[in-house]
Amino acid sequence: MPRTVRLAVIPGDGIGPEVVAEALKVLRAAVGDETRFEETHFSLGAGRFLETGDVLTDDDLAAVASHDAILLGAVGGVPGDPRLANANIERGLLLKLRFSLDHYVNLRPTVLHPGVESPLAAPGDVDFVVVREGTEGPYVGNGGAIRVGTPAEVANEVSVNTAFGVERVVRYAFAAASGRRKKLTLVHKTNVLVFAGGLWKRTVDAVAVEFPDVAVDYLHVDAATIFLVTDPARFDVIVTDNLFGDILTDLAGAISGGIGLAASGNINPDGRFPSMFEPVHGSAPDIAGKGIADPTAAILSVALLLDHLGLADDAERVRGAASDDIAGRDGSTRSTSEIGDAIAARLAP
Amino acid sequence: MPRTVRLAVIPGDGIGPEVVAEALKVLRAAVGDETRFEETHFSLGAGRFLETGDVLTDDDLAAVASHDAILLGAVGGVPGDPRLANANIERGLLLKLRFSLDHYVNLRPTVLHPGVESPLAAPGDVDFVVVREGTEGPYVGNGGAIRVGTPAEVANEVSVNTAFGVERVVRYAFAAASGRRKKLTLVHKTNVLVFAGGLWKRTVDAVAVEFPDVAVDYLHVDAATIFLVTDPARFDVIVTDNLFGDILTDLAGAISGGIGLAASGNINPDGRFPSMFEPVHGSAPDIAGKGIADPTAAILSVALLLDHLGLADDAERVRGAASDDIAGRDGSTRSTSEIGDAIAARLAP
Ligand SMILES: CC(C)[C@H](C(=O)O)[C@@H](O)C(=O)O
Ligand SMILES: CC(C)[C@H](C(=O)O)[C@@H](O)C(=O)O
Numbered sequence: 001m002p003r004t005v006r007l008a009v010i011p012g013d014g015i016g017p018e019v020v021a022e023a024l025k026v027l028r029a030a031v032g033d034e035t036r037f038e039e040t041h042f043s044l045g046a047g048r049f050l051e052t053g054d055v056l057t058d059d060d061l062a063a064v065a066s067h068d069a070i071l072l073g074a075v076g077g078v079p080g081d082p083r084l085a086n087a088n089i090e091r092g093l094l095l096k097l098r099f100s101l102d103h104y105v106n107l108r109p110t111v112l113h114p115g116v117e118s119p120l121a122a123p124g125d126v127d128f129v130v131v132r133e134g135t136e137g138p139y140v141g142n143g144g145a146i147r148v149g150t151p152a153e154v155a156n157e158v159s160v161n162t163a164f165g166v167e168r169v170v171r172y173a174f175a176a177a178s179g180r181r182k183k184l185t186l187v188h189k190t191n192v193l194v195f196a197g198g199l200w201k202r203t204v205d206a207v208a209v210e211f212p213d214v215a216v217d218y219l220h221v222d223a224a225t226i227f228l229v230t231d232p233a234r235f236d237v238i239v240t241d242n243l244f245g246d247i248l249t250d251l252a253g254a255i256s257g258g259i260g261l262a263a264s265g266n267i268n269p270d271g272r273f274p275s276m277f278e279p280v281h282g283s284a285p286d287i288a289g290k291g292i293a294d295p296t297a298a299i300l301s302v303a304l305l306l307d308h309l310g311l312a313d314d315a316e317r318v319r320g321a322a323s324d325d326i327a328g329r330d331g332s333t334r335s336t337s338e339i340g341d342a343i344a345a346r347l348a349p
Numbered sequence: 350m351p352r353t354v355r356l357a358v359i360p361g362d363g364i365g366p367e368v369v370a371e372a373l374k375v376l377r378a379a380v381g382d383e384t385r386f387e388e389t390h391f392s393l394g395a396g397r398f399l400e401t402g403d404v405l406t407d408d409d410l411a412a413v414a415s416h417d418a419i420l421l422g423a424v425g426g427v428p429g430d431p432r433l434a435n436a437n438i439e440r441g442l443l444l445k446l447r448f449s450l451d452h453y454v455n456l457r458p459t460v461l462h463p464g465v466e467s468p469l470a471a472p473g474d475v476d477f478v479v480v481r482e483g484t485e486g487p488y489v490g491n492g493g494a495i496r497v498g499t500p501a502e503v504a505n506e507v508s509v510n511t512a513f514g515v516e517r518v519v520r521y522a523f524a525a526a527s528g529r530r531k532k533l534t535l536v537h538k539t540n541v542l543v544f545a546g547g548l549w550k551r552t553v554d555a556v557a558v559e560f561p562d563v564a565v566d567y568l569h570v571d572a573a574t575i576f577l578v579t580d581p582a583r584f585d586v587i588v589t590d591n592l593f594g595d596i597l598t599d600l601a602g603a604i605s606g607g608i609g610l611a612a613s614g615n616i617n618p619d620g621r622f623p624s625m626f627e628p629v630h631g632s633a634p635d636i637a638g639k640g641i642a643d644p645t646a647a648i649l650s651v652a653l654l655l656d657h658l659g660l661a662d663d664a665e666r667v668r669g670a671a672s673d674d675i676a677g678r679d680g681s682t683r684s685t686s687e688i689g690d691a692i693a694a695r696l697a698p
Contacts, residue, residue, distance in 0.1 A: 090540040119578045121470040138487075138508070143544035149551070153512035155544040159487070163502035189592070191439040195492035195504040202498070222599035229468045229578060229603045243538070247596060250571035254578045 002036045005309060008067035008274065013045040013089075014283025015293035015336075016073025022295035022340025023071060023302045026321075029344040030306065030314045040067065045283075046077030046089050055092035061100055069305055070097070070276035073298065074283035091141065098134050101273035103266035104165065105172050106132035106242070107304065108249040108280065110232075115327040116257035124233035126256050129180070131173035131237060132245025134266055136165040137196075139242040161196040161241070166203045172269055173239035174211040183236035184208075185217040187224045187244055200241065225251060232256075253280055260293075261326070263300035265308060275308050277301040291335045296322055299343055321346035351385045354658060357416035357623065362394040362438075363632025364642035364685075365422025371644035371689025372420060372651045375670075378693040379655065379663045389416065394632075395426030395438050404441035410449055418654055419446070419625035422647065423632040440490065447483050450622035452615035453514065454521050455481035455591070456653065457598040457629065459581075464676040465606035473582035475605050478529070480522040480586060481594025483615055485514040486545075488591040510545045510590070515552045521618055522588035523560040532585035533557075534566040536573045536593055549590065574600060581605075602629055609642075610675070612649035614657060624657050626650040640684045645671055648692055670695035 009024070011017035027037060042064060049055050064070060075093050077084045098106070112118055112126035138159040145155035177184040186204045190197030201218065208216050219227065221244045227234060228251050240248060253259035262280035279297030287293055299322050306315035321343045334342070358373070360366035376386060391413060398404050413419060424442050426433045447455070461467055461475035487508040494504035519535075526533040535553045539546030550567065557565050568576065570593045576583060577600050589597060602608035611629035628646030636642055648671050655664035670692045683691070 088540060088543060091543065095541070119470060120468055122468070138506075139541055141543075143508075143542065145544040145548065147512075148547075151512050151516075153548055155510045155548040157487075157508040157510075157542045157545045159492075159506040159508070161504045161506075163496075163500050167500070189595075191437060192444070192488055192592075192595075193492065193506045194437060194440065194490075195494040196506045198497075199494065199502055199504040222595050225574065225596055225600040226603040226608070229600065230607075243541075246538075246541075246571050247574055251574040251578065251600070254575040258579075259575070 002034050004036045004038055005069060006067045007037045007039050008064045008070040009039050009041045010044050010064070010070060010072040010075075011041065012073040012075040012283060013047050013077060014074055014285040014288035016045070016075065016283050018288070018291065018293050018336045019279060019295040019298035020071060020073040022336060023298035025340045025344045026299045026318060026347065027302045027305070029347040030302070030318050031311065032314070035311065044093055045075040046084055046087070049087050049089065050077070050083055055087060055089060056096050061096070064097070065101060065273060067274050069274050069308065071302070071305065072276055072278040074279065074281060076283040078285040095139060095141070097276060098266050101266075101276065102268045102270070103134045103276060104169055105265070105267040105269055106134040106245060107265040107267055108132060108245070108252070109263065110249070110252040110256045112256045113261065113323050113326045115329060116261065118255055118257055120229060120232070120255050123255060124231070126232045128232070128235035128252070129176060129237050130245055130249050130252060131169060131176060131239045132249060133165065133169045133240070133242050136161050137242035159193070159196055161199050163199060163203065166199055167207065170203050170207050170239055173237050174207055174214055177214045177237040178211055181236040182213050183215045183217065185219055185224070185235060185238045187219050187221050187238055187240040187248065189221050190218075191220065196241070204239070221247070224248060228252060228255060249280060259297065261296050261300065263297050263304055265301070265304040267308060277305040277308075291337065292333065293336050295336050295340050296326065299340070317347055351383050353385045353387055354418060355416045356386045356388050357413045357419040358388050358390045359393050359413070359419060359421040359424075360390065361422040361424040361632060362396050362426055363423055363634040363637040365394070365424065365632050367637070367640065367642050367685045368628060368644040368647035369420060369422040371685060372647035374689045374693045375648045375667060375696065376651045376654070378696040379651070379667050380660065381663070384660065393442055394424040395433055395436070398436050398438065399426070399432055404436060404438060405445050410445070413446070414450060414622060416623050418623050418657065420651070420654065421625055421627040423628065423630060425632040427634040444488060444490070446625060447615050450615075450625065451617045451619070452483045452625060453518055454614070454616040454618055455483040455594060456614040456616055457481060457594070457601070458612065459598070459601040459605045461605045462610065462672050462675045464678060465610065467604055467606060469578060469581070469604050472604060473580070475581045477581070477584035477601070478525060478586050479594055479598050479601060480518060480525060480588045481598060482514065482518045482589070482591050485510050486591035508542070508545055508592075510548050512548060512552065515548055516556065519552050519556050519588055522586050523556055523563055526563045526586040527560055530585040531562050532564045532566065534568055534573070534584055534587045536568050536570050536587055536589040536597065538570050539567075540569065545590070553588070570596070573597060577601060577604060598629060608646065610645050610649065612646050612653055614650070614653040616657060626654040626657075640686065641682065642685050644685050644689050645675065648689070666696060
């Protein structure tokens, strides 16, 4: 009997639905008969908010959470849309999902695919993974303000870091490094953020003992951005907090040919909650509906989904097909669905 | 009668004393007879800590503060030196000076000098200034931890932002943009750090009304790193918080040929406290004492010092001399003092 995977699909806004359609096409082409995907599509995002005033209700959350995995396109309306001024779709939807579903590993691989142009003159062999913590740090929403709008306003943001939260993501990162080139770089700002930084540093030092084959390195976040443009090939696995990971992965996407190619997984390694896979790019309302968005990042996110489901061979085939397609790109424009079709065709049995 | 400027000189550690010596050489060559620099040299940094156990005493601080301006080389010992394990020279010295002397503008110009190689394939015309807030944000040292070293540890860091602090630096940035290409980009992370981000955004919107000739733009910090490698020429003045400014200016240094060329000013525009000028680079203990450090960043910091003292012509001449020297560099190595001599010679009357 085939295994059934219940997949929650959140196409979202802007180019989200367009790239998700291609990702699903590739997903279906990739898996053999032993796996069947049962899709539930959820209408969530800025569009839904404008219709109903809801961002993510408790019922939505429970329904999404009852699935085995989640594929998300992109969410967010047109910047500056006055009707969205008081809706924070990012916090209310994307971050709410990540936090509620305990996605403590935000996995963001960076590969400079052959044939892709980097803005760097001599990028070298770029192939690393950022393991970004997903449920703590400055993202917890633990801020507040007093006397708002007056000259005496004070606005605070609290970064919360726990041994519980740091240790589990650090251990995941070490395991990832152990299965790769065995190098782990902690990125933080220990000389300024001494309390959070101290916890991260001590945790890495402690877990390192369990992984004697992994070489450990530390960089301040500012220095890490320098190396990402002068010597990105030095990195194998980077482990870092939620905010630093956000910054470093956009930069990593840029040096490897643009976030149009960058995939990500929001992973709950315990399996208590469904993990969520999404391209790093946003909803790009300016090019939405034109059929010109590049679906590659969404397709590479499907590969991460397959990895997560234990279908490593299928994941490798998707990555290979995408990589071959990328290598053959000659600058002529293909539509979103042409790219999806081409990659799916490479997976035909 | 010549004007006397009382200059506190903090050579610091590593290559600090070497580059400061050249910076002073250039300073002396640059100014005419109407200005006399009266130097007081302070022995502060990791070296001093190892000798006396003191980082910056109240007496040190008072003595430094009694000067008209400060020139700092670099502070910090050899990474991993066990004797420094419990001394945070950065917080205890550098940040203590910035906070005590109310250096609320951390000014960091980025110019890709003709002849300098960028790691970017097509950098374009890079010429922007980052106005980094210097006395608030996650740098305030308002953190703490409980149950340290146990599995139940919680470590927090608080970013403190005030209307008072944000408005003054935003106003400074607008004035700077007004005197340049009239474009200001606010960088923050308003979609996640909603309280701090809200304060920054509202403040920029409010001050913008006073500067109708300045075009205002907003970027999330993650997106800003992308543009810094794909289109750095788009920036004129960037205004941002302490931590984002730290990250963006190292990246900015990297794309413009390395932080070996990056100058900075820690400025108290009110003039209540002396402003402090320092290269962005660190003490680089690995190359210290060899006479091979590039003093250009320290020399360009002297130009910022001259600007601050109202000696704009002298500042321009220092920048011109440094720029000419840089343009003539052919990859052959010159010693630290040879570079200082060459730039000083260009300033000879
Ligand atoms: C949209 C935003 C909240 C999000 C983040 O900051 O995590 C995005 O930048 C990302 O990296 O997935
Ligand atoms: C040394 C460190 C505290 C400092 C900072 O983070 O501000 C440095 O990186 C800088 O940018 O001047």
